[in-house]
Amino acid sequence: MSIPMTRLGNRGESLITPSKGPPTFTHDDNADVEREYDRLRDLARAEANKRNDCFERSRRAYEDGDGARAKALSNEGKAHDAKMREYNRQASEYIFRENNAPGRVEPDSIDLHGQFVEEAERILEQRIRADQARGQTHLHAIVGRGNHSTNHVQKLKPKVEELCRELGLRYSTEENDGRIYINLQGGEPVPPPPSKPPHGGGQHRPPQHRPPQEEYPEEGEEEGLLPLLLRKLEKACCAVM
Template sequence: MAIPMHRLGGRALHSGDDDDAEQEYDRLRDLARSEASKRNNCFERSRQAYDDGDGAGAKELSNEGKAHAAKMDDYNRQASEFIFRANNAPGKVESDCIDLHGQFVEEAERILEERIRADTAAGQTHLHAIVGRGNHSTNHVQKLKPKVEELCQELGLSYHTEENAGRIYINLQGGDARPPENSGYPGHHGGQQQQHHGGQHHGGQHQQQQQEPDWVEENVPGILAKLEKMCCVVM
């Protein structure tokens, strides 16, 4: 599925301290944009050929455009997986956080929903989603935050914009959306709060604080294999 090429933030890496990784990410996104341009050109020529009565030529160009679209999707997938792993590596974020910097909106929505469902099934109590402030977006408009809020509403989850406006606290158990007093996260009193309740949620201890969540172990092995292949480019 083609993904609109608009992403969150000015830098894909939240920490901004790894230029090699940033360059690899940009390389993959640039390849995707190039394939998108070729796709559009093929489809335009296909329509022109069809209008000129060249059905065979139109079909050939259409198939060529679809091939470029598939390559575009593959490069975008590689970029999404690569930057997600870089931003969410052990030590980069707390284990009850997910950093969505560098993701297109549709990519971020899919990744976050998978994480929410996995954490809920594992009995985790909450999740902090880093969505960015929109400082580098057109007109400083946050594109990801509204989509995250929409997803929470669809899943029947309470959520709360933290004082750090680039992060959202999501209650995976229902009830109050505010982080607990001893959560250890600064600024949890601020922001707008919206309550949404629904679905079945399972309680549990704060396992995220002690170890890397099972979600990472179960969903990232494929990404690791790809990163190993890319290391010669990144290093």
């Protein structure tokens, strides 16, 4: 079931899916927004650290032959993992609401700043399918230039391009290489003529609300924190119990 853009990220709902060209909006930095976003991501990071510590202690307990303790620590680690994912979900939905509030982006645009790679992929796919169902011809995906990523490497843009290819959609990088034009109905990905920005002019300035990617992995990389050894350990603990 498609969720329209206006409902994406509403409090209490999960995001089940989720730029130079013409300047689309002027974003004024909001310290309160940034603090709340960072607070949620920090809580998620803290839970991830607790999770990893539990799994490491579980591994040691198993090696020492204490299967019951290994199992208990494994379950504790899973609880921290669930909390981490919940805080990340809240952060993703919160920053999506802020960056895509009415007047901040045009109706044919979506701002993915502040999203981990897997979060952005889900949100964008849901939006694409909803727009196609409504007969929309195109979508501008604002992904940023990677200025705040490690080594200034763009992480969202390659994933957006990969998703477009998987969905059989043609796309092109706009004049601002932090923005991608996606043709939703087939044909050449040629952006339409520039339209007047919602605020009467003003250059697009990428929002500063972004994940600290050098300190915390994209959601799609979280599994990398759980080595194969720990998954085997979990199975062994279950057998012991």
